Amino acid sequence: MRLENKVVVVTGGAQGFGEGIVRRFATEGARIVIADIQAQAAQDLAQSLQTQGVSAIAVKTDVSKGPDMHHLAATTLNSFGRVDVVVNNAGTSHRNQSLMTVDEDEFDRVFAVNVKSIYWAAQAFVGHFRAQGAGAFINIASTAGVRPRPGLVWYNSTKGAVITASKAMAVELAPDSIRVNVINPVAGDTPLLGTFMGEDTPAMRAKFIASIPLGRLSQPQDIANAALYLASDEAAFITGACLEVDGGRCV
Ligand SMILES: NC(=O)c1ccc[n+]([C@@H]2O[C@H](COP(=O)([O-])OP(=O)(O)OC[C@H]3O[C@@H](n4cnc5c(N)ncnc54)[C@H](O)[C@@H]3O)[C@@H](O)[C@H]2O)c1
Numbered sequence: 532m533r534l535e536n537k538v539v540v541v542t543g544g545a546q547g548f549g550e551g552i553v554r555r556f557a558t559e560g561a562r563i564v565i566a567d568i569q570a571q572a573a574q575d576l577a578q579s580l581q582t583q584g585v586s587a588i589a590v591k592t593d594v595s596k597g598p599d600m601h602h603l604a605a606t607t608l609n610s611f612g613r614v615d616v617v618v619n620n621a622g623t624s625h626r627n628q629s630l631m632t633v634d635e636d637e638f639d640r641v642f643a644v645n646v647k648s649i650y651w652a653a654q655a656f657v658g659h660f661r662a663q664g665a666g667a668f669i670n671i672a673s674t675a676g677v678r679p680r681p682g683l684v685w686y687n688s689t690k691g692a693v694i695t696a697s698k699a700m701a702v703e704l705a706p707d708s709i710r711v712n713v714i715n716p717v718a719g720d721t722p723l724l725g726t727f728m729g730e731d732t733p734a735m736r737a738k739f740i741a742s743i744p745l746g747r748l749s750q751p752q753d754i755a756n757a758a759l760y761l762a763s764d765e766a767a768f769i770t771g772a773c774l775e776v777d778g779g780r781c782v
Contacts, residue, residue, distance in 0.1 A: 532560035533763040538611040540564040540603065540656075542594050542648070543621030545572035547721030548671060551751020552618055552758050557585040559759060564607045564614075566592035567621070586611070594621045594648035597655075604655040614659055616762045619652050620671040622689075627729035630684035638685050645689035649696050660709045667710040669761050670697045671754070672773070674717045678781045683727060690715075694773055701771030710770040712761045717777035719749035745778030 539556050543549040544565035553563055557580050565587060567573040573589035580587040590606050592599045607614045623644045625637045649670060660666025675683060676690030694713055701711040718727060718739045725731035728739060740747060757776045760766055775781045 532558075533759060533765070534616075535560035536562070537615040537762070538562045538564070538607065538613050539616040539618065539762060540566055540607055540614060541618045541620055542566045542592065542652075544618075545569045545576055545589075547723060548716065548719060548751050548754045549618070549620040550576060551755040552620060553580070553587070555752065555755035555759055556762065557583070557587065559763075561616075561762075562586040562611050563588075564603070564610070565589045566594070566603050568593050594619070594651065595643035597651050600648075600651035600655040604659060608659065613663060614656060614666070615663075616667045616669065617652055617656050618669045618671070618758060618762070619649055619693075620669075621648060622671065622673075622723075624683065624686040624723065624726045626726050627682035629682070633685050641685055642689055642692075645686075646692045646696070649693060649700075653700065657704065657707075657709065660704075661707050665708045667762060667766075668697070668700065668712070669758050670711070670713050671758075672697070672713045672715050674715045674775060674777045674780050676715060677773075677775075680727075682729065686727075698771045698773070705770060710761075710766070712766070712769060712771070713773040714754060714757050714761070715773060715775045715777060715781070716749045716754050717743055717775075717780040719751070719754065721751065724748070743778040743780045744782065747778065749776060749778065 545567035570591035577587040577589040672693040673690040675687040679687035728735040
């Protein structure tokens with residue numbers, strides 16, 4: 532098994548891409564911490580995995596809040612004694628609209644969840660990774676960070692920030708054997724998709740799909756398979772990489 536005995540934290544692990552990552556990692560022997568602001572959904576997923584013999588716990592976490600992220604790290608260490616991989620997946624967006632109509636509260640909310648969360652993850656986990664002499668972050672950015680679509684200006688810019696922060700973290704943390712990599716999914720079939728499209732109609736889906744050479748939306752399984760590689764020892768020499776999982780959208 533490719534993640535045998537590894538302890539993995541997945542933020543936003545209760546649904547969408549995060550749930551796909553949690554379920555895929557579970558099949559490869561990982562012990563899993565599901566960190567999500569939706570406490571009940573995270574708990575339900577952890578319980579269903581436990582009935583299948585997987586070591587999984589849920590921790591209610593708002594990734595934009597420092598005390599929550601430190602509590603997440605402490606709970607992980609108390610429960611499993613170590614932490615090998617942190618997948619910073621939790622994210623949000625403003626609804627598709629003019630850059631001029633996103634108000635300040637919404638701007639701040641999207642930056643706090645998508646970007647400040649990376650800062651707090653570093654604050655909460657780098658010390659533990661350093662003490663262990665190894666660790667890996669996988670940050671879920673987006674094709675929006677390199678090939679932005681109109682209507683999502685401030686969301687796009689959060690993902691650009693995630694990509695640059697991740698590359699900078701990779702070089703600064705490399706001497707500690709801490710790897711930092713990025714996955715850029717293209718539009719995916721998750722509950723967040725309607726926010727990106729503005730309205731979830733067959734016509735709008737067709738418009739998004741038309742811009743993806745392989746001719747479909749991404750699925751949680753696609754993102755999970757890429758994350759699995761980056762989390763595993765097969766990627767021991769990969770850091771600072773930004774992997775598009777996008778059916779060719781960014782070509
Ligand atoms: N779906 C897409 O089209 C798409 C494309 C590219 C990138 N992404 C990125 O992938 C990641 C996952 O997106 P998704 O589509 O699965 O979204 P989703 O809305 O389906 O799931 C996001 C999860 O994150 C949790 N979450 C939200 N805010 C949180 C917070 N403050 N603290 C903790 N948990 C929080 C939610 O409760 C939910 O379980 C995000 O970073 C998103 O920006 C999504």
